[in-house]
Amino acid sequence: MPALAVAGLGGHIGETTPFRSRAMQTDNRLLDDLARIAAGAMGTLQGAKGEVEQVIRQRLERVLADMDLVGREEFETVKAMAAAAREENIRLAERLAALEAKLADRG
Structure with a gap:
């Protein structure tokens, strides 16, 4: 049975080539970096959410105190x-x- 050549990869289907493993490592590294960035962004958003809640709470307390309830x-x-x-x-x-x-x- 003849081997099928994979265009641009310089190998055959199912055959692992140095280019292919480097591409997978790059993809994995890219995905890891994206995951790290997303986790950092979530942490930042959580911190911002806490700050916004605190500011809103302080302003509401001030408004309620001014209302003399x-x-x-x-x-x-x-x-x-x-x-x-x-x-x-x-x-x-x-x-x-x-x-x-x-x-x-x-x-």
């Missing part, structure tokens, strides 16, 4: 006070209605 504890305290005042208002309204009815019966 109340904290959760203070809000819950005032909410409980309002509920107690509402209940007392209902009791006083019922008491007033009872006293008015008593006055109406006397008069």
